[in-house]
Amino acid sequence: MTTSAPTQKTQIDTRFRSATIPPRAGAGLKPAHVDAILNDDYRIGFLEVHAENYMGDGGAPHRALTAIREQFPISVHGVGLSIGSENGLDNTHIERLKSVVDRYEPGLVSEHLAWSTHDNSYYNDLLPVPYDQPTLDRVCTHIDVVQNTLKRKILLENPSTYLQFEQSTMSETDFVREIAQRTGCGLLLDINNVFISATNQNYKPMTYLSEFPLDRVEEIHLAGHATDTDDEGDTLLIDAHDRPVDDAVWKLYDIVIGQIGPMPTLVEWDNDVPEWPVLRREAKLADEILQRRAETYMLGTRHAAVG
Amino acid sequence: MPLSARPSSKEMADPMSLAVFSSALSDPQTGTPDGLVGPDGKKAAKRFNVYRNNVTVGLIGALADTFPAVQRLVGEQFFEAMARVYVQTEPPSSPLLFRYGDGFADFLEHFEPAQHLVYLPDVARLERAWLDAYHAADAPVLAPEALSTVAPEDLADQRFDVHPATRIIRSRFAAISIFSANRMSDTVPSIDTSVAEDGLITRRDTEVEIRHLPPGAAAFFSALVDGQPLGAAAEVAVSKAEDFNLASAIGAMLEAGVFTGLADTGRGEADEPDPE
Numbered sequence: 350m351t352t353s354a355p356t357q358k359t360q361i362d363t364r365f366r367s368a369t370i371p372p373r374a375g376a377g378l379k380p381a382h383v384d385a386i387l388n389d390d391y392r393i394g395f396l397e398v399h400a401e402n403y404m405g406d407g408g409a410p411h412r413a414l415t416a417i418r419e420q421f422p423i424s425v426h427g428v429g430l431s432i433g434s435e436n437g438l439d440n441t442h443i444e445r446l447k448s449v450v451d452r453y454e455p456g457l458v459s460e461h462l463a464w465s466t467h468d469n470s471y472y473n474d475l476l477p478v479p480y481d482q483p484t485l486d487r488v489c490t491h492i493d494v495v496q497n498t499l500k501r502k503i504l505l506e507n508p509s510t511y512l513q514f515e516q517s518t519m520s521e522t523d524f525v526r527e528i529a530q531r532t533g534c535g536l537l538l539d540i541n542n543v544f545i546s547a548t549n550q551n552y553k554p555m556t557y558l559s560e561f562p563l564d565r566v567e568e569i570h571l572a573g574h575a576t577d578t579d580d581e582g583d584t585l586l587i588d589a590h591d592r593p594v595d596d597a598v599w600k601l602y603d604i605v606i607g608q609i610g611p612m613p614t615l616v617e618w619d620n621d622v623p624e625w626p627v628l629r630r631e632a633k634l635a636d637e638i639l640q641r642r643a644e645t646y647m648l649g650t651r652h653a654a655v656g
Numbered sequence: 657m658p659l660s661a662r663p664s665s666k667e668m669a670d671p672m673s674l675a676v677f678s679s680a681l682s683d684p685q686t687g688t689p690d691g692l693v694g695p696d697g698k699k700a701a702k703r704f705n706v707y708r709n710n711v712t713v714g715l716i717g718a719l720a721d722t723f724p725a726v727q728r729l730v731g732e733q734f735f736e737a738m739a740r741v742y743v744q745t746e747p748p749s750s751p752l753l754f755r756y757g758d759g760f761a762d763f764l765e766h767f768e769p770a771q772h773l774v775y776l777p778d779v780a781r782l783e784r785a786w787l788d789a790y791h792a793a794d795a796p797v798l799a800p801e802a803l804s805t806v807a808p809e810d811l812a813d814q815r816f817d818v819h820p821a822t823r824i825i826r827s828r829f830a831a832i833s834i835f836s837a838n839r840m841s842d843t844v845p846s847i848d849t850s851v852a853e854d855g856l857i858t859r860r861d862t863e864v865e866i867r868h869l870p871p872g873a874a875a876f877f878s879a880l881v882d883g884q885p886l887g888a889a890a891e892v893a894v895s896k897a898e899d900f901n902l903a904s905a906i907g908a909m910l911e912a913g914v915f916t917g918l919a920d921t922g923r924g925e926a927d928e929p930d931p932e
Contacts, residue, residue, distance in 0.1 A: 401751050405791030406820065409862040429751025435674040442751060467678035471748045473714040474707060476681075481671065512703040515691045516671045549703075551695035579694060580702045587706060 370395045370422050370456035370568070372611035372643075374635035376628050377618060378423075383413045385625035387420060393632055395456065397615045400427040403453070404445045414453065424457040424568065424615070425449055429471070432491045432505070433464035433478035443498050450499055457568055457613065459504035459537045460495070462488065462525065479514035480524040492532040504535040504567055509542035509574075509588035511549055521546070522560040529565045536562065539570035540605060541598050541617075545586040549579075554601055563609050571602060571635060572617040591620035594631055602635070606642040614639065681708055682747065715743045718753040723760065723783045725838035726776060738767060754791060757784055775829035775849050782835045782855065782866075785823040789857045789864045792821035797860050797913030803906070806918065812887030815919035816880055821859035822914050824881065826874050828852050832866065860913035867912055872900030877914060 373394025376382075386393060396417055403410055417423065427446055430438065450458055463475035478484050496503055507525060519527075529536055538561065547554040573592035579585040594602075594616065606612060616631040672691040680686045688704040716739040720727050727735040742763050748756040761780035770776055797819060806814050825831065830847050832855035837844045854874035856867045869877070872893035879889035893900040909915065 401753070404752050405754060407792060407794035408790050408821075408859065410791070411794070412862050431751075433674075445752075464674060465751065467674055469749045470678065470682065471751050471753075472678075472681060472711045473718065473748070473751075473753060474710040476674075476677065476707060478674075479671070483671065511706045512692050512694055512700040514672065515693055515697070549695075577706075578702075580699055585703065585706070 365418050365454050368422055368454045368456045370424055370613040372613055373639060374632040375424065375613060375615045376632050377615060378414070378417060379618075379622050379628075380410070380413060381622065382625040382628065383417060387416060389625070389629070391629060391633070393421065393629070394636075395422045395424060395613060395615075397424040397426050397617075398453075400425050400446050400449050401429045403449050411452075418453050422456045423453055424459065424613070425453065425455040427458070427460040428475070429465060430460050430491075430495065431464045431466040432460055432495070433462060433476070433484065433488055434466055434491070435464070435487070436468065438491050438494055439466065443495055446495075447499055450501070457504060458499060458501060459506055459568065461506045461508060462528075463508050475508060477508060477510045477512065477514070480517040480519045480521060481514075482518065485519075485524060485527055489528055489531045492528065492534050496532065496534065502533065502535055504537040505529070506537040506539050506570065507542050507546075507561075509539070509545040509549075509586075511585065511587075513550060520560070522557060522562070526562040526565075529562055534565075535567040536565040537568045537570060538563070538566045538605070539572070540601050541570065541572040541574055541594065542588065544595070544598050544601060545574050545588050548584055548586045554597075555604075558601065558605060563605070566609060566612065569602065569605070569612050569614045570617055571598060571614060571631070572619075574598075589620060590617050592618075593627075594634070599634065599638070603638050603642070606638055607645065610646045611639045611643045680704070681711055682744070684708060712740060712743055715748065715753075715756070716740060718748075718756050719743070719760065722754070722757050722787050723780055725783055725835050726760075726764075726780050728838045729773065729776065729779065729834070730770065734769075738764075738770060741767070754787060760784065775827070775831055775834055778825075778827040778829055778831035779835050779838075782825050782827075782831055782857075783839075785825055785857050786835075786864055786866070789821040789823055789859050792819075792859060795819055795821075795916045798910065798915040798917050800910040802918055803910070812890075813885045815883055815885050816915035817917045817919050818881045819858065819913055819916050821857070821864070822877075822881065823857040824869075824874050824877050825855040825857065826852075827854070831855070832868055836866065856908070856912060856914070858912040858914055865912060867908065869908075870897075870901065870904070872897030873905045873908065876900065876902075876905050877909065880909075880915070883919075 371394045375395035375397055376393055378396040378398045398414060403414055430442060461475050464478060465472050465474060465476060505528060543554050543557050547557055571594045572590045573594055575587040575589040577585045577587050614635045616628065616635060618628050672689060676689045680689045688701045692700050692704055694700045694703055716736055719739045720735060742760060746759050761777040764770055764777040764780055830849045830851045830853050832853045833847045834849065837847060854869035856869050856877060858865050875896040876889050876893035879892045890902050
């Protein structure tokens with residue numbers, strides 16, 4: 350249909366360099382940081398993007414991500430698939446996710462153990478699911494569909510929760526382990542979420558971690574949280590992603606890396622996003638722990654127990 | 657498994673449909689659904705409100721991202737209250753939040769507290785169109801010299817392929833000036849809001865561009881976008897504005913990148929198959 354425009358060489362048959370996410374620190378990609386990241390002497394290990402932000406047809410977002418992808422491995426993190434949904438998955442949305450994955454060849458693809466859509470309303474939040482048999486079956490079926498469509502393994506992220514369902518019949522760690530075993534999916538361990546949920550639900554994060562199927566973990570998330578109180582004045586932590594990673598979360602992270610060895614680690618900062626150097630500082634802190642633990646890990650301390 | 661991480665109730669509760677959770681999220685008048693608890697079965701009203709708040713604040717934030725000029729015009733507090741009503745009335749149906757707010761301009765038309773800002777709905781329409789153009793598919797724009805390949809006697813019959821980012825906005829108010837002043841500068845000049853304005857949104861590369869259109873030009877471009885040939889579009893334009901300047905409209909059209917190419921009319925280069 351065009352006549353005078355020069356023949357366009359399409360990007361489709363261009364293969365990016367390595368897709369593999371190294372066991373290093375990465376950062377959640379924000380449009381405002383793109384130029385700083387591309388021009389930084391510090392080469393971040395990888396960048397992670399929310400899949401939904403790249404589901405537009407074209408324009409600046411794709412231009413920026415293509416420039417990033419030409420220099421860095423990326424991971425794609427979905428926030429809108431609603432895997433815990435009670436009335437099925439949106440096939441159109443899975444196809445959109447597939448387009449993003451096909452286009453950018455990410456090293457890892459992940460989603461959440463949560464729901465966000467019901468009856469054609471999208472809630473823009475990661476809402477909790479009951480840990481019971483019908484929900485387990487449903488989530489497993491949904492993950493099978495996603496993995497079959499994408500023709501690859503996805504990672505499932507543990508949620509941050511503020512309450513629980515009385516109808517739950519199993520623990521979150523049993524629930525997650527069962528999903529991983531049945532679907533073959535990997536796990537994304539969000540240590541900030543572990544700390545938040547443990548505080549909010551009144552159990553010890555180390556207990557949770559000791560029961561979590563760490564052998565299935567292929568990526569770690571770290572982020573900052575806010576502090577509030579519940580109806581009775583007890584601490585209620587909010588998964589705000591709006592500040593540096595908490596010291597308690599760094600400590601847990603250090604222990605987990607000591608246990609499972611170096612692992613791709615994403616620092617998320619989604620609200621009140623600071624200048625790139627502030628986020629970079631968080632990434633460097635993770636890099637330091639990864640490096641230190643890599644040395645001892647090589648010396649054979651991998652059997653040190655968690656907790 | 658730690659006992660503390662177990663569900664708190666000894667007997668299995670009746671399963672709760674997520675539909676109950678869902679409708680309680682959207683209706684702040686409803687209490688916390690039965691079956692949702694804190695640790696040791698303690699009540700979870702504030703806990704449930706965290707989810708309610710996340711949903712509402714998140715969607716209000718999405719609207720503020722899409723409609724920054726509207727927000728600036730009414731102020732942050734007013735915008736938040738107004739957006740809160742819209743979020744309740746018309747929640748998004750898609751996880752693609754950059755598409756949320758199609759009905760926001762129409763909502764503003766009927767939002768009583770903002771009725772005195774008569775131009776507000778048009779500014780919202782412009783902002784929505786701007787973001788649609790921002791995310792539109794990439795496409796090469798029609799090269800100016802392409803038009804010279806058309807024989808003069810065929811020019812009036814020539815049709816064009818519209819660029820995916822192209823939008824034409826017609827306002828009974830000075831919506832384009834108001835939009836530009838509130839999105840692109842720190843200080844807002846005095847604007848006579850009652851002057852009707854037409855605007856053209858295009859995207860030659862990745863940057864969205866907005867132009868004021870002279871009288872007749874909006875009708876001209878709209879006709880071309882609808883697939884009418886150049887001659888007929890010019891006639892429409894002249895019927896709307898006697899002083900319509902065809903040469904300068906064509907110049908603006910080529911400069912702005914309204915079209916991607918000459919539509920196939922069965923002549924000349926337009927016969928060549930698409931290179932793809």
